[in-house]
Amino acid sequence: QVQLKESGPGLVKPSQTLSLTCSVSGGSISTVSYYWSWIRHLPGKGLEWIGYINYNGNSYYNPSLKSRVTMSVDSSKNQFSLKLSSVTAADTAVYYCARDGGQVVPVAFDSWGHGTMVAVSA
Amino acid sequence: DIQMTQSPSTLSASVGDRVTITCRASQSIDRWLAWYQQKPGKAPKLLIYKASNLETGVPSRFSGSGSGTEFTLTISSLQPDDFATYYCQQYHTLRTFGQGTTVEIK
Numbered sequence: 001q002v003q004l005k006e007s008g009p010g011l012v013k014p015s016q017t018l019s020l021t022c023s024v025s026g027g028s029i030s031t032v033s034y035y036w037s038w039i040r041h042l043p044g045k046g047l048e049w050i051g052y053i054n055y056n057g058n059s060y061y062n063p064s065l066k067s068r069v070t071m072s073v074d075s076s077k078n079q080f081s082l083k084l085s086s087v088t089a090a091d092t093a094v095y096y097c098a099r100d101g102g103q104v105v106p107v108a109f110d111s112w113g114h115g116t117m118v119a120v121s122a
Numbered sequence: 123d124i125q126m127t128q129s130p131s132t133l134s135a136s137v138g139d140r141v142t143i144t145c146r147a148s149q150s151i152d153r154w155l156a157w158y159q160q161k162p163g164k165a166p167k168l169l170i171y172k173a174s175n176l177e178t179g180v181p182s183r184f185s186g187s188g189s190g191t192e193f194t195l196t197i198s199s200l201q202p203d204d205f206a207t208y209y210c211q212q213y214h215t216l217r218t219f220g221q222g223t224t225v226e227i228k
Contacts, residue, residue, distance in 0.1 A: 037217065041160075045221075046209065046221045046222040047158075047160075047166065047209055047219040047222070048219065049211075049216070049217040049218065052217070062216065062217075063123060063216075096165055100213075100217075101171075106154070106172045106175075106213075107156075107168065107171045107177070108168060108211060108213050109156070109158070109166070109168060109211070110168050110171070110177065112165035112167075113165065114165055115165055
């Protein structure tokens with residue numbers, strides 16, 4: 001059973017870069033069958049998909065966030081990461097990482113991390 | 123971009139009720155649709171994938187149907203553990219979530 005765990009600072013100052021890492025256990029991140037996604041839950045609002053990356057580093061981002069998002073993968077550590085630049089209070093959210101089967105293993109987001117709260121405040 | 127619209131936003135129901143939530147896509151997504159349940163402070167849980175396939179371990183009172191642009195999630199007999207927020211999500215082109223439907227106690 002694959003498990004995912006988010007880590008990173010819980011507080012980021014406005015205009016700085018939010019950086020989070022997702023550690024994967026119980027399975028390899030280097031599988032052609034899955035993508036690895038970041039999703040956030042904005043306070044009082046719904047879920048927003050941020051983007052995904054696959055094992056060889058190909059990434060796709062939400063068009064509304066694309067100019068500020070960078071994702072990367074570190075297969076040696078079985079981790080993938082998110083960077084969101086120029087943050088504002090509107091980026092305050094619970095951030096989740098998730099395994100994404102897409103249309104290959106068509107189970108959508110079948111495994112999730114517990115989530116990590118990130119607040120943007122001076 | 124594909125937009126997903128759920129209705130209703132909030133639903134009041136009693137234990138034992140049959141509950142239906144609708145999700146509409148702004149363009150055809152074939153059957154590339156999933157449904158999730160989320161409870162406060164928890165990660166979403168996958169219920170249904172590819173429109174009508176029940177995820178392993180999910181009770182059979184949950185079912186999904188639809189294709190193209192219109193989809194439904196049905197709970198045949200609402201249980202106390204089912205009071206939560208439900209989201210649809212398309213994975214035809216990138217990924218998009220609906221805005222959520224909260225099922226509350228009547």
